[in-house]
Amino acid sequence: MPQKSSKNIYVTQPSLAPLEEYTGLLTDVWASGILTHNGPKVRELEKLLSEKLAVPHLISVTNGTIAIQLAIRALGLKGEIITTPFTWVATASAITWEGCTPVFVDINPATFNIDPRKIERAITKKTVAILPVHVFGNPCDITAIEKIAKKHKLKVIYDAAHALFVNYKGRSIMRYGDISATSFHATKIFNTGEGGACITDDGALFNRLKRLRFFGHNEEKEIVDDGLNGKMTELHAALGLANLRYADRVLEKRKKIYELYRTELGRLVGWQKFDPKSYNYSYMPVLFKDEKELLRVEKALNAQNIFPRRYFYPSLNTVPLFNSGRMPVSENIASRVLCLPSYHGLTGKEQKKIAGIIKKVVHGA
Helix, strand or coil, rough: CCCCCCCCCECCCCCCCCHHHHHHHHHHHHHCCCCCCCHHHHHHHHHHHHHHHCCCCEEEECCCHHHHHHHHHHHHCEEEEECCCCHHHHHHHHHCCCCEEECCCCCCCCCCCCCCHHCCHHCCCCEEEEECEEEHHCCHHHHHHHHHHHCCCEEEEEEECCCCCCCECEEEECCCCCCEECCCCCCCCCCCCCCCEEEEEEEEEHHHHHHHEEEEEECCCCCCCCCEEEEHHHHHHHHHHHHHHHHHHHHHHHHHHHHHHHHHHHCCCCCCCCCCCCCCCCCCCEEECCHHHHHHHHHHHHCCCCCCCCCCCCCCCHCCCCCCCCHHHHHHHHHHHCCCCCCCCCCCCHHHHHHHHHHHHHHHH
């Protein structure tokens, strides 16, 4: 029996710059007396992120959920929005909060992303948009989705909460669709504690997003739109500026963590299919043969103070709030997928211990 560790190992931990670097940036904030309202740190973070991602228009917001809501509102959408049931609840709840109806389409069992072959049969006269998710940072079939959207005159909003720093066909994945919404939550590979952004190539949409983020005010502070309070604070932006300096190191470490798990577990578990050139290794999902095996593994890991997480469970179509009929592939994947610990401070020794517990449970079965 392996010795129980006194240290808890969670599915993730925030990647943080040295505290003194953050507090150094806070000195500027204290000196300026500006805490919010599009302050200098917010503008600097937006500029640096735009440059790093090579995108023309990026607006920071309070969180990734607000980013989706602002995208829906900026596009003036009212009706049905096609999305995936294999995602965090915020994807669907943002749709309902904006007075629209989520319509679920099942997923591809290999990529875990929405299956474009099933989208057209879900389109009705009420459909106004498609809202796909780049699940675990894995790009959707963008070519197929945008072909369908163009054919049916639908808007496309990408939930790119997991997909920061991913490139697709030679440019940032954030530049596809009408708007991409991303998250800077503490669990993401780049974080501002809480935060997010909307990215678009459309200048007019960008200007409307800026108005909507600040109560509908224009540059002259006139109320010209039906906005909300979606502003990022200077405190969050300062954390983002400190963390951004270390983003490349975080990406490199996540990839190494994936490679070690892959070496240790091999064919013992299933793996998400992705193109290594278009992936950021932001999560560590593995598939077990069935839910019973997953639960045995989870129990064994928990007994050693190791806490993986079932992303994304349950499949949202089975949640009473959204109940919309069977989605067999999503339900199956959701019952078998477990995200293993993956974060900057995770050691190879800890990974091997996790893999060893999984091997013992699976082989013992």
